[in-house]
Amino acid sequence: MQPRRPEGFDGLGYRGAAYGADYQLGFPARSLSSSGDLSQHWVTTPPDIPGSRNLHWGDKTPVYGGDGSLPPAGLGEESSGGREQLNRFAGFGIGLASLFTENVLAHPCIVLRRQCQVNYHARNYQLSPFSIVNIMYNFTKTQGPRALWKGMGSTFIVQGITLGTEGIISECTPLPREVTHKFNPKHIAGHLLLKGLVYAIATPFYSASLIETVQSEIIHDNPGILDCLKEGIGRIVGLGVPHSKRLLPILVITFPTVLHGVLHYIISSVVQKCVLFIIKKKAPPRDSTDRPNIVQNTLDDYFPELIANFAASLCADVMLYPLETVLHRLHIQGTRTIIDNTDLGHEVVPINTQYEGMRDCMNSINREEGILGFYKGFGAVVVQYTLHMAVLQITKIIYTSLSRNTS
Known part of the structure; x- marks a missing residue:
């Protein structure tokens, strides 16, 4: 029976027909016929067993455990691998919690927020978070919980289109996808131009996603997965679901969409950098003499970025909320969309606005609904x-507890 040894097991260096490996290691070449010597010095234990070694002439297997000496390096490698796995698990958990909150848990608030923004009939502006919670309860009671998560699939499609378009344009053009730390006006201008082109291309698909988000479930069937793509392409070529004559051309709503997207990106980026700078400046330096704690170090690395992203998104949404209200009303006009009555939580109301453009929409809201009309549904943001x-905070508490247990 042939001995079963790994392919990478070299023994004394007798691998192949030549014995050059022995001379490279400083050992004289020996004949394979000296079986007595080989039986004494050739360790045939596979190296995947903890504590095993590929010994050469004069080497001895290290002994540990009885005299207080350190364990073999193999065990340290296993503990290092365990720390790396724990580090990856901690980072993955923190990122997953943030992703779940931004895209799934917050979607009912986005639905209510958009419905209130486009409902110019509404007498209750829903500025308080308590009134928003009450409306959510009424919608769930009359239409079921699914009504609060409508259009979520189309929002992921729009995000995918945005990321894919940005990658394609950055690869085919000299426009940079990221901004370096050095302040270069030409570099920043090219980066913002790339963002503007991406938002312009995603405009028709954003309109289709907005319609799926705000339309009532009472009189409309569940849209298909690819309906957002079909409606977006139909909006470009002028085909698909029939629209009224009040429908604004795609070029008219492209400018406010690009303006809102670029401003939101600029504000969020500036706020994020400022918050990260403040957090890192106030953070105490790590003491290298302390025992390393993988979970705590991961929390210190990832959590400031999550806080910065949270503050950046909040500031951008609050500052651009009036512009977002105008943008959504321009997108929804002429699409024959029927939304839920946000005053009662049941019944439906049609959308039959007649805005001529961005300036006319702003003047009409200010004249008919007042300044607070731009902030309809602001309670959903809260x-x-x-x-x-x-x-x-819950994620931080959980990982702080884990760091104490592992320390």
Whole structure:
């Protein structure tokens, strides 16, 4: 029977027909016929067993455990691998909690927020988070919980289109996808131009996603997965679901969409950098003499970025909320969309606005609904970011407890 040894097991260096490996190691070549010597010095234990070694002439297997000496390096490698796995698990858990909060848990707030923004009939502006919670309860009671998560699939499609378009344009053009730390006006201008082109291409698909988000479930069947793509392409070529004559051309709504997207990106990026700078400046330096704690170090690395992203998104949404209200009303006009009555939580109301453009929409809202008309549904923003902060704090508490247990 042939001995079963790994392919990478070299023994004394007798691998192949030549014995050059022995001379490279400083050992004289020996004949394979000296079986007595080989039986004494050739360790045939496979190296995947903890504590085993590929010994050469004069080497001895290290002994540990009885005299207080250190264990073999193999066990240290296993513990190092365990720390790496724990580090990956900690980072994955923190990122997953943030991703779940931003895209799943916050979606009902986005649905209510958009419905209130486009409902110019509404007498209750839903500025308080308590009124928003009451409306959510009424919607769930009359239409079921699914009504609060409508259009979530289309939002992921729009995000995918945005990321894919940005990658394709950055690869085919000299426009940079990321901004370096050095301040270069030409570099920043090219980066913002790339963002503007991406938002312009995603405009028709954003309109289709907005319609799926705000339309009532009472009189509309569940949309298909690819309906957002079909509606977006139909909006470009002028085909698909029939629209009224009040429908604004795609070029008219492209400018406010690009303006809102670029401003939101600039504000969020600036706030994120400022918050990260403040957090890192106030953070105490790590003491290299202390025992390393993988979970705590991961929490210190990832959590400031989550806090910075949270603050950046909150500031951008609050500052650009009036522009977002105008943008959504321009997108929804002429699409024959029927939304839920946000005053009662049941019944439906049609959308039959007649805005001529961005300036006319702003003047009409200010004249007919007042300044607070730009902030309809603002209570949903308060609920959304309250939930987001609660999830971040719970995640921090969990990982702080794990760090104490592992320390």
